[in-house]
Amino acid sequence: MPTTPPDVPPPHGVHVTADGATFSVYASHADRVEVCLFDRASDGAQLERRVALRNQVYGTWFDTVDGVGPGQRYGLRVSGPWVPDRALRHNPAKLLLDPYARAIEGGVTVDPAVYGHRVGASLAGDLSVRDDRDSAAYVPRCVVARDEFDWGTDAPLRHRLCDSLVYEVHVRNATRRHPGVPEPLRGTYAGLAHPAFVEHLTSLGVTAVELLPVHTFTHEPELVARGLSNHWGYNTLGFFAPHAAYAAAADPQGVLDEFKGMVKALHAAGIEVILDVVYNHTAEQSQTGMTLSWRGLDQRAYYRLDEQGRDIDLTGCGNTVDLSRTVVVQLVLDSLRYWVEQMHVDGFRFDLAVALARGRDEGYDPDHPLLVAVRTDPVLSQVKLVAEPWDVGMHGWRTGQFPPPFAEWNDRYRDAMRTYWLRDLAASGAGETGHGVRDVATRLAGSQDLFDGGGRGTTASVNFVTAHDGFTLADLTRYDHKHNEANGHDGTDGSNDNRSWNHGVEGPTDDPEVRAARQRSMRNALGTLLLSAGVPMINGGDEFGRSQGGNNNPYSQDNATSWFDWRLEPWQEDLLETTRFLAQLRAKHPVLRQRPFFSGQPTGPDGPLDLAWYGGDGQPMGARWNDPTVDVLQALFNGGPLGHDSVLLTLNGTAWAAEVTLPRAPGSAAYDLVWDSAWERPGGPGLTVPAGGEAPMTGSSLRMWRVVSHA
Numbered sequence: 001m002p003t004t005p006p007d008v009p010p011p012h013g014v015h016v017t018a019d020g021a022t023f024s025v026y027a028s029h030a031d032r033v034e035v036c037l038f039d040r041a042s043d044g045a046q047l048e049r050r051v052a053l054r055n056q057v058y059g060t061w062f063d064t065v066d067g068v069g070p071g072q073r074y075g076l077r078v079s080g081p082w083v084p085d086r087a088l089r090h091n092p093a094k095l096l097l098d099p100y101a102r103a104i105e106g107g108v109t110v111d112p113a114v115y116g117h118r119v120g121a122s123l124a125g126d127l128s129v130r131d132d133r134d135s136a137a138y139v140p141r142c143v144v145a146r147d148e149f150d151w152g153t154d155a156p157l158r159h160r161l162c163d164s165l166v167y168e169v170h171v172r173n174a175t176r177r178h179p180g181v182p183e184p185l186r187g188t189y190a191g192l193a194h195p196a197f198v199e200h201l202t203s204l205g206v207t208a209v210e211l212l213p214v215h216t217f218t219h220e221p222e223l224v225a226r227g228l229s230n231h232w233g234y235n236t237l238g239f240f241a242p243h244a245a246y247a248a249a250a251d252p253q254g255v256l257d258e259f260k261g262m263v264k265a266l267h268a269a270g271i272e273v274i275l276d277v278v279y280n281h282t283a284e285q286s287q288t289g290m291t292l293s294w295r296g297l298d299q300r301a302y303y304r305l306d307e308q309g310r311d312i313d314l315t316g317c318g319n320t321v322d323l324s325r326t327v328v329v330q331l332v333l334d335s336l337r338y339w340v341e342q343m344h345v346d347g348f349r350f351d352l353a354v355a356l357a358r359g360r361d362e363g364y365d366p367d368h369p370l371l372v373a374v375r376t377d378p379v380l381s382q383v384k385l386v387a388e389p390w391d392v393g394m395h396g397w398r399t400g401q402f403p404p405p406f407a408e409w410n411d412r413y414r415d416a417m418r419t420y421w422l423r424d425l426a427a428s429g430a431g432e433t434g435h436g437v438r439d440v441a442t443r444l445a446g447s448q449d450l451f452d453g454g455g456r457g458t459t460a461s462v463n464f465v466t467a468h469d470g471f472t473l474a475d476l477t478r479y480d481h482k483h484n485e486a487n488g489h490d491g492t493d494g495s496n497d498n499r500s501w502n503h504g505v506e507g508p509t510d511d512p513e514v515r516a517a518r519q520r521s522m523r524n525a526l527g528t529l530l531l532s533a534g535v536p537m538i539n540g541g542d543e544f545g546r547s548q549g550g551n552n553n554p555y556s557q558d559n560a561t562s563w564f565d566w567r568l569e570p571w572q573e574d575l576l577e578t579t580r581f582l583a584q585l586r587a588k589h590p591v592l593r594q595r596p597f598f599s600g601q602p603t604g605p606d607g608p609l610d611l612a613w614y615g616g617d618g619q620p621m622g623a624r625w626n627d628p629t630v631d632v633l634q635a636l637f638n639g640g641p642l643g644h645d646s647v648l649l650t651l652n653g654t655a656w657a658a659e660v661t662l663p664r665a666p667g668s669a670a671y672d673l674v675w676d677s678a679w680e681r682p683g684g685p686g687l688t689v690p691a692g693g694e695a696p697m698t699g700s701s702l703r704m705w706r707v708v709s710h711a
Helices: 171-175 195-204 221-225 252-268 294-302 326-341 369-376 411-429 438-444 512-531 570-588 622-626
Strands: 013-016 020-026 032-040 046-052 055-057 060-066 073-079 117-119 125-130 141-143 166-169 208-211 215-217 236-242 272-277 347-350 384-387 407-410 461-463 535-539 611-614 632-637 647-652 658-661 668-676 688-690 694-697 701-709
Touching: 020 294, 032 060, 046 060, 073 294, 166 171, 195 570, 236 252, 236 326, 252 272, 272 326, 272 384, 294 326, 326 369, 407 411, 411 438, 411 512, 438 622, 438 632, 512 535, 512 570, 512 647, 512 701, 570 668, 632 658, 647 658, 647 694, 694 701
Parallel strands: 166 208, 166 535, 208 272, 272 347, 347 384, 384 407, 407 461, 461 535
Antiparallel strands: 013 020, 020 060, 032 046, 032 073, 055 060, 073 141, 117 125, 215 236, 611 632, 632 647, 647 701, 658 694, 668 688, 668 701
C-alpha cells in the first residue's frame, strides 16, 4: 500500500537509493506519469516495463522503483488533456526524456512518429489531431548514472578575470585533424585534454577554454532533410547530460567520466573550463516541432506562450524557455549547480542572455529572479558568469546592462576594432574619411561608457574581434562578402554587417603585397585585442590564421570548413609566434590588466596621468576627439602606481606611412620599441626614441613601447 506522500516533493530527476531509485518529474497538468524501464531480453530484443508514479505534490510526480540502479535505461510517458490551443499537448504514445537526465544514450531519428500531432511524410500536419504512433524507436534513452569519480586533488582554479585569456573553441573542431592526437581521440573530450592540444593552449597563455555547447543536443529536421547537422550544438535536448557524440567512450557512464577527465586534465595545466550554455530555447522548436521532452511533460509550464498557446519566439529558434516561472528557474539553477559541483566546470557563458531575463511583460529586467538567484547562490556566485547581452526580441540589445558579477561579450569592441583596422583602412586607401579614433580609444581603455556602474570595472568587458559566429580573423581580411552557399539558405543566413575588407582581392591570392597587408591586419587585430583593458577572448584558430572559406555562419558544417587544419604554412607559424608573444606581453605588464577604470587624472602631484592620450604629433588629443580625419592615436598607460613599467601604444590606422612624434609625457625620457605589427615575427630591429622624437611607422600598423623613465 502506498504511503502518504510528503509535504514537499523530492528533488527532480533520478536518485539511487539502497533498494532502487526515486524518480521525480514536473508535469503539473498531467493525469498520469509513467516511468518506462528498458532492458534487453536474452534474444537481444528491447523490453519496456511501465511503472506509474503514484505520488503528486505541487505538480511534481514521484515514486521509488525497486531494483533500479546505475546503467538503467529509461524514459517517461505522460497522459493528460490534448487541447493544443490551450497549450496542453499530452500524448502517452511519445517517449519523453527526463529534463534532469544526467546521461543520454542514442539520438533522435526524424520520423513522423516523434511529433505529438499528426504529420505526413513532409512533416507538415494538423496541430489539432493527436498522433498515436509510438515514438520509442526513434528517440534516445535516459540512463541512470553514477556521480562517483576520482577527482584526486582537483580544485577550482579561480583565476582573476583581469589575468584571464579566454579561448573560445568547439570540442570537435579543435582536434579532429590534429596530427599529435591519436586518431580514436580526435574531435573528443579526451582529444581536447590530450597533451598535444593542451601544450598548444599553455604556449598561448590561455587561462580558460570556453566550449561551444556540450549539453546534449539534436539536429533540426530541416537540416537533416538537407543532409546537414547542427554542428555548433545550439539546439539543446538535455541540460544535465554531456553530448555523447563528443566522447571517445561508447557507454553513457564512460561519456560522463571522459568529460570529467577532460576538466581534470585542463585544470592540472592551469586552464579553467567555461561552458557556453543554451537555456533560452530547446530542440523542440515551435509548436509544429517534435515532442521530445518538455512539450509533452508540461508545455504551459516550460515555454513562453501567447493566449492561443502559440510560442513567443525571442530566440529565432521557434520557442523560448519561460524563465518567469519558478519551476523553470529551478531547472536552470539545478543544472548550473550540477555542472559546477559534479562536473567541476569553472563558469558559464549564457547564450542570448536577455531572453533569460525577460519578465512576464516580456521586458528585460536586470533584477529578474534568475539573475538574482545566480548572483546570490553560494555556489554559482563564485564562478565566472558571462552574458551574451542580446536576443532577437524587441529592445533585445542590452550590452552593458547586466548586473555584477556578470561580465559581457562586448560587441561594441568587436565593431570598433573591425571598423578602425579594416573598413576605415579601406576608406583611407581610397582617399576617403573614416570614423576617427574616439570609439577605438574608449574600447582600448575598457569601455567605461558601457560598464561604469554597480562597481564594475574593465573586466566586465569580454573583448573579442571574432567569435564562432561570423568570419574568422583570416577571413575578415580576405572577404568583403560572406560565402555561405554550403549552408543551404541561398546565402541569406549569417550576418551582413561584417566590417571586413578583402584588401583588394576577394578570397585567396598569390599576390605578395596583398598577402602581406592581410597578415599585418591580422597582427593589428590580435595586438589590439591582447593589449586592451578588459578580458580578451580569442576565437580558436585565429592565432594561426584559420579560414572557413568565407563562410560566416558554418553552424551546419561538420567538415573541413570548420575543422582546424594544423598543417601550418610559414606565415601561419609566424602569426602563431606573434600571438604567443603578445600574450606574454600582456602577462608581463599589469598596467594592461588592471580591473579599475582609468581616471585620466594625475597619479600624484605634477605626475603623469594614469592613462594619457596623444595624437600623431605627440600632443594631447584635446579637441580632436570628434574629428573623423584623425586616424593616428597614442595611449600611454602609466604603470608607476603599480610599481611596474609604463607602456605606450601607437596606432596608425591610415593606409600610409606616418611620422609619429612620441609624447613628452611627465617622467618619460625615452621609449624602447617592444613590438611592431609590421614585423612578420617578433624580435624585429631594436629601436629607442627619446621623448619628443620622431618615429616613422608603416601604414596600418600598431606598436608597443616600453617607457624609459628619468633617472
